[in-house]
Amino acid sequence: MSADNWQPTATIDTLKRRAQLLADVRRFFAARQVLEVETPVLSQAAPTATYLDSFEAQYLPPGSEPQSYYLQTSPEFPMKRLLAAGSGDIYQIARVFRNGELGRLHNPEFTMLEWYRPALDYHGLMDEVDALLQEVAGLPAALKFSYQTLFEQYLKLDPLQAEEDSLKQTALASIKGLPDDWQSDRDGWLEMLMSEVIEPALAKLKQPVIVYDFPASQAQLARIMQKESGVSVAARFEVFAGGLELANGYDECLDAAELEQRFEADNRQRQQQGKSVMPLDVRLLAAIEHGLPPCTGVAIGLDRLMLLITGLNQLEAVQSFGFERS
Amino acid sequence: MASYSTNEFKSGLKFMLDGDPCSIIENEFVKPGKGQAFNRVKFRNLKTGRVNERTFKSGDSVEGADVLEIELEYSYNDSEFWHFMDPNTFEQYAADENAIAEAKDWLKEQYSYLVTLWDGAPLLVQPPNFVNLAVTETDPGVRGDTSSGGGKPATLETGAVVRVPLFIEVGEVLKVDTRTATYVERAKD
The missing domain is CATH 2.30.30.30 (SH3 type barrels.)
Structure with missing residues (x-):
């Protein structure tokens, strides 16, 4: 660590704008009677998602063995326990931590706005995200497309049914710089096409874009539902604006047994990749078993939203001190 | 590495x-x-x-690639290699035709060039943005014509050909922009 560069990475004016954003968000939810909550940053359990890595910290009880705790990657699990305990609509502005993610648009710690709405259904929550972005960030009204529609429009393929090999060939043909020996799986190719072909196309639009109905294999904690065609999709949506992936939302899966299976499948994949197996959040599963009310939930990266508001192009310019000056 | x-x-x-x-x-x-x-x-x-x-x-x-950029002085050409010297250590470097392709028209003895060395050998020689070179061949000058209109080709001491104003004479030293291969002005001594 050097004593150089003690100054903030954001200007004081930017920090004032950031404070204004936090105030605007709180007013937005106060007007809708959504309760602000706080939950622990340190948890004994951690998410299992294969490509999400938690920071591990040691609690040192005097005279006893150290105990592992994990810094939250999102406040999702404790917020769902509050919902199961009858909290009703809740939101949180949380500091979250993701190991190994550092770049122009990534900082290992960042601020997440996350909220849960038993009162709103899947499309109702998308509309609320749209309303929030218009109100606190002055963005134009969002466009909405299904994941399938976008792949058909930009890549002429059906992402829900195409063979892995045709996804691979399309990716190799349409993504500059992707080496021929690139190894991936079906979801990996879909994510690559989304990030390298579709997102740049959406970035050219003036409006934010809400993409909904993801492949069932990318459900994470979303409910899986059958479309009229018989194909299953995840009730999950993402919001893209100005070339940024801004938000991720679910119509929540309420089935504890199914979630436990997904967590264990994640852990098996982690193990295959030589990553550490994460302790399942059994208290979350018990809370869902007890009864999570039907609800929808979404998380928005507030630092990225600040980029859209200010027109700046790297996260550290909207954070008081970027990771390398922390 | x-x-x-x-x-x-x-x-x-x-x-x-x-x-x-x-x-x-x-x-x-x-x-x-x-x-x-x-x-x-x-x-x-x-x-x-x-x-x-x-x-x-x-x-x-x-x-990692063992690549280094240094300033070297051009010495001479022996028809196969173009020889450069480090003015501090007097170490010699031989650049081949590929390496000097970009700088070939602008090589003058004792001038400094930015040379990219890979494993100690010149990979790429870049000329400075501006060089001063004497005219070796051009049509006779038209006295009194200092307008910028018109112009004529002039061959420089390195062999490069650039368009120059009509008043330029053989023997004059010109400042030339190597990025665009264009005449800038008469060199000031």
């Missing part, structure tokens, strides 16, 4: 790709949706000069 992981990628890093030394122009960490992270890298191939893109899985490593 050291190897570098994607987390050490930054602009200016010299690395080997498919046998060629390359220099990173831009590096972007990308994490698509809930998927595996990768790095999108824009780089220049130092052998061909071409700019290209390559995607790396985050955490992958590349081998």
